[in-house]
Amino acid sequence: MVEGGMKCVKYLIFFFNFIFVISGIALVAMGAVIKGYYDKYLDFLSDDVFSVPVLLIVVGVIIFFVAFMGCCGAIRESYCMTMTFAVLLALIFILELAAGIAAYLLRDEIADTLNKNMNATMQNYGKPDHSGVTKTWDGMQMELDCCGASNYTDWALTDFGRANNSVPDTCCREATSNCGVGMAALPASVAANTIYTRGCRDSVEEQIQSNIVAVGGAGVGIAFLQVLGVILACCLSKSIKKEYETV
Template identity: 40%
Template sequence: MVEGGGMKCIKFIIFAFNFIFVLVACGLIGLGIYIQVQLSEFFDFFGNQFAGPGIVLIVIGFVIFIVATFGCCGALKENYCCIMTFAVLLGVIFIIQIAAGISGFVLRESMRDQVVVILKGAEHNYGKDGKGGVTKAWDKLQQKFECCGVENYTEWYSLLTPKLVPTSCCVDPKSTECANRTQTLNETEFYTQSCEEGFVGWLDYEIALVGGVGIGLAFVEVVGIILACCLAMAIRKEYKVL
């Protein structure tokens, strides 16, 4: 089969486009796994309530990887049906990503409020018998995000006896001075940032990132749909000529 210069050009562009998509898919899967691993440390707080963002990224990454591979095969074999199927699948992914991206931005505020409520409830179980998982999760959270208390470190004064902050609030959690002193602590010795600002801020950013990536990729996929349709028409015309 003698190929026209235009079809050769479109085939090359689709190959390049799908190669970039494969890389993007791998990046999305990696980012999704990273978010899941980070949140799994705080399973005692949230369970699977906020597993959504990471899972969405992983699923979208796998789907894009498969569709991109399908597109490459269709272009290589110059198969009209494969190319059109590729275009339709990209269209479906486009709709899903736009919906997921908008939902992520819309639900961010309610998610933030919900996380704060959960953290406040867990705060009352810190150090209690049978709540070792919650205590460890709080210690990990405060050290990891360099924060103390949900909205203010002084919250711990009414929850712990004597009036202390947990050692995980200390810049150096092994410091006996920090661990044994009361609210007369020097603020340079422990974290004063609230966990709403630290952890919830991080989670809020990750959800915004998922939404932004989804919407951004969706518009790139429009280019892929147009290119696939152009190649499909070129293939069809060439077969008609033959």
């Protein structure tokens, strides 16, 4: 009976590790995609936001090694390897749970961080020694069909737009040279014929917060899946130990 039960648990651990590896691949892919998205807004985000997808990638890679150890421990019926597998799973569970909670807590900081960094970087738009900031703003405004942080009039308060109330040409519905000249001083109803008048901050905030929710949900979901792995590993270890004691 003990041998049959142990064989059943072994097969369950193999199946679990297959699911575990798939979840690791999913974490690495999700972390890489979200990090790539965040990289576009590098000038607007804090290091705390970037740490979340990086942590997902690291955990996803670690999962491969842990799953391999679990399979080896089950095949060799090694009490030591199986218990090590269970301990590592428990540690990853704590790590992912912490990452999920941290991701949700970061949601409250996104709006303040974006508001502060967007307004600060707008002052450097178009300056020769801040070409990265200029590219970030141009890329964001063209991709999201927006203009400025809160709205298009923000550009009138910057060094770039103060001289002639200009907005960047990338604010225009059809981007042509100097199409943004004088637009920041026009009423929204008139300016909207030529440029996008809504700000970029709300769109970026919405997308980042939705990504953070996805990251947090994935981390917590996979973390609780690992509880099953810990239970199975402990059951197998107990069976292995009992078999050794009866030999």
